[in-house]
Amino acid sequence: MFDKSTRRDFLKRSATVATGALILPQIIPSTALGMGGKLPPSDRIVMGAIGVGSQGQSNMRDFLALKDQVQFVAVCDVDTNHQAKAKGYADEANKNKDCRVYGDYREFLEKEKLDAVCIALPDHWHGIIYTEAANKKLDVYGEKPICRTIKDGQTIVSAVKKNNIIWQTGSWQRSKPNFHRAVELVRNGRIGKIKNIEVGLPNGSKGIGTPPIVEVPAELNWEMWLGPALKVPYRGVSHWNWRWILDYSGGQLTDWAGHHIDIANWGADLERTGPVEISGEGVYPRDGIYNVPVEYDFLCKYANGLEMRVANSSRLVHGGGATWYGEKGWINVDRGRLSASDPKILQEVIGANEVQIYKSDNHWQNFIDCVRSRKETIAPIEVAYRAISVALLGEIAMTTGQKIQWDPEKQEIIGNPIASRLLSRPYRQPWNLPTI
C-alpha cells in the first residue's frame, strides 16, 4: 500500500517546528536531495493530474522524466480512455498497478492527499478547478492560458496568493535558452530603449462547417466536459478541437498568448502590469460552429508610451514570436530561432552587475525545485494572468469593435459598462466560480 503521508505534510510539520518557511531550504536543500542522484521515497513529490488528454499526458511524461523526484498516484479525466492511458504512464513508472483514476475532479480533490497537481484542461474549466486546487493548498502546474475570462483570472490569482501555494504556468518557452537570451539582451538595453513590440501568433482555423449531432462516445462524460459552459449537443468536437469554439477558448490568440505575449512582457518588463488602451479587429469564420478569429490584429498602448501589436503571424514582417524594437535595433525570438537587426547584438556578454534574468533549464524541474524550496517559479500566476489578459482585452476590443480603456491597477475597463460585461461570463448551473 502506498503511504499517504506526503511530502507536504512533512514540510508543514517541519515548518511548524522550525517556525518559518525561510529556513526550509536549509532543512531540505534541493541540491542535496539524493544519494548519488537517487531520492529516498519520502523525498518524492507526490503528484496527481487533472485533465490527461494530449497536453496532460505530455506534462506527465515530462514530470516522469525527472525520474524518482516525482511520483504520480492519481489521475482524473472525463474520458476513460485518457484515464487508462495516464494510469499506464504512472503505473509503469511506479512499477505497480496502484495509480487511482477519477472521472470527477471534486472526488479527486476530496480523497487524494497530494503535494502537487498537474492540470491541463480546456480553458472554460480553468476558473473553477485552478481555484479549487489552490483552495486545497495544492501546488499547481497549470496549463496556459490560465483563464478564459479576466474575472476567472483574477479569482485564480487571488486563490494562489491567499493560499500561498507554488504555481508554475505551462509556459515552457521561459525555460528555453533562446528565449532567456532574448529577454536578457532586451532587458539589459542591448537594443536601447524599447519603442514598440510585435507579437506574431499562428493564423486560426477556417472551420469545419456544422457537423451533425452524433452520439456521445461511451468513454466521454459530455455533461462534465461542458461543465460551466452552455449546454450544446455533441457534434464530435471535444478534445483538442475545443480550441476553435469561443465557449471554450479564444483560438490561437488565447492559446499562444501564454507563450509569445508572455515572452514579450518578460523582455519589456511588463510582467506585472497591463495596457491602458486596446483597439483592433478580428477576422471571423463566415460559417460553421468554429467561431474563433481566423485573423486578429490589435494594438495595446501602455502608460509609459510603449505600444504592443498582436497579430496573426502572416501580417507581421518577422512572422511569429516576439519582436522588440529598440532605439538601437530589434530582436526577434520564436521557437528554434533568435535573430537581431545586427548579429553582433546576439554576441553581447551580460556582465555580473547587469540585470540577471531568472534562469531555468527545465520547466518541470523548476516547478519541483520550487515546490521544495517554496521560492517563486519562473512562470508565476500573476505573470501568466497579465499575459493572457492582453489577449482577452484584445478579444473584447475585437468583439465590440470598440477602443477599450483599461486600468491595469484596478483591472477594470474604464467608462464602458457594455464592454465590461465581457470581462466575465455567467456559469451554467450548478457550476459557480468558487469563493476564496
Added chain:
Amino acid sequence: MKKQYLLVFVFAGLLAIFNSCQKSTEYKALIVTGQNNHKWEASSPILKQLLEQTGLFTADIVKTPPKGGDMNTFNPDFTKYNVVVIDYNGDSWSDKTKTAFVEYVNNGGGVVLYHAANNSFPEWKAFNLMAGLGGWGDRSEKDGPYVYYKKDSMIIDTTAGRGGSHARRHEFEVKMRNAEHPVTKGLPARWIHGNDELYSQLRGPGKNMEILATAYADTTGGGTGRDEPILMTISYGRGRIFHTALGHVDEDGGPAMECVGFIVTFQRGAEWAASGKVTQKIPNDFPNAGGASLRTDFKELTLEDDLAKIAMYDITKSTKYFTDLQSRIRAEGKTPEALQKFEKLMIKVLENKAATDDAKRLILRELSWMGSDLSVPVIKELAKNDQLKDVAEFTLERLQPAK
C-alpha cells in the same frame, strides 16, 4: 469685389451638390459576347446586372454572330462607351473592328477582360498586349514568358511550354499583391474565393502590367505550386484594362460568379477601367480568410434581410447570416445608441413565434453583451421555454448582474 467672388463660389458649390444628387448613371458599358467555350448566355446577363446594381453604369450587351458566322457584321461603336467588357472567346473579329477597338483603347477607353476572354485572339498582338497574359489557343513561349509569384517575388519565366491550365475547380485563397491600387484598396489581404477554376501557367507579353492579386495553385489539387496571377491591370495607349481570371460560369451563375470577392473586384475593376478611380464602398459580406461568401441571387443583403434569414435559422444549414449580423454590429455598433438600433431588430426575432429556437439562442447570446433593459421582458418570457431556459438565464445574468 470680394463679395462677388464669394457668390460665385457659393453658386459653384451648389451646382456641384446638385450634380452629385442627380441619379443618372455616370458610365456606359458594353458587354461583348456571343461566342465562348463557357456559357456566355448565362454570364453576360449577370455581368450586366452586376454593373448596373452599382448605380454607376448602364450596360448594353452586344452579340457577335455565332461561330463560323460572318464577322463583318459585327461592328459595334465602341466610342459610345466608357468601358467594354469582354465576355468572349471565339472567332477573330474583322480587321475593321479590331482597328476600331485598338483606337478606342488608345484614346483612353476602358476594358474589362473576364475569365476566358484571356483565351481569345491568340494571333492579335495588340489584344495580347492589353491582356498582359493569356492561355490556351496554342499559346507558348512564342507569346511571352510565364508570369507568377514565388513567395514575395514576381517571377518572369521564359521556359518553353504551353500557356494556360487549371486544376479541378475548388475554393482557393486570393492573396493581395497591391493593396494600394484603387481596385483593391481596403480589401482584406487574403480571402477565400468561391469554387472556381484557378487559371494557371498564363503567359504573354506582360508589358505595362500590374498584378493586383494572386492565388496559390496547390500541387495537392493538381496545381502548379505557383502563386498564379488572377487580378491584373494593364495600360495600353491611354486606356486602362482590368483583367480578372476569376468567375467561371455555371447554368445558374454558380459559386465562382456568386462569390462576393468576384463580384466586388469586377465592379470595382470596371469603375476603375472606366474612370481611373473607385468610389464604391466595400460591402459587409466581402469574404475573408474565414471563408468564402456567396450571393446566391447576386444581391447584397440588408440588415433586415439578414435578420429575416436568421429567424428561420437551422444550425445545420449555415451560420452565414448570423456572422453577417455580428460583423455589422462590430462595424457600426460603436455606441450604446447604435447598439440599440440593432437590439430593437433582434428583439423582433425573439418575439417572432415562427422564429426557430436555434435562431433565438444565437440572438440571446449576442444580446448578452450588447443588449439593454429593452431586451429583458422578452428574455424573461423565453426563460419559461425549456429549450431556451439556460441561454436566457445566461443572458439575463450578464445584462442584470446580481449585485
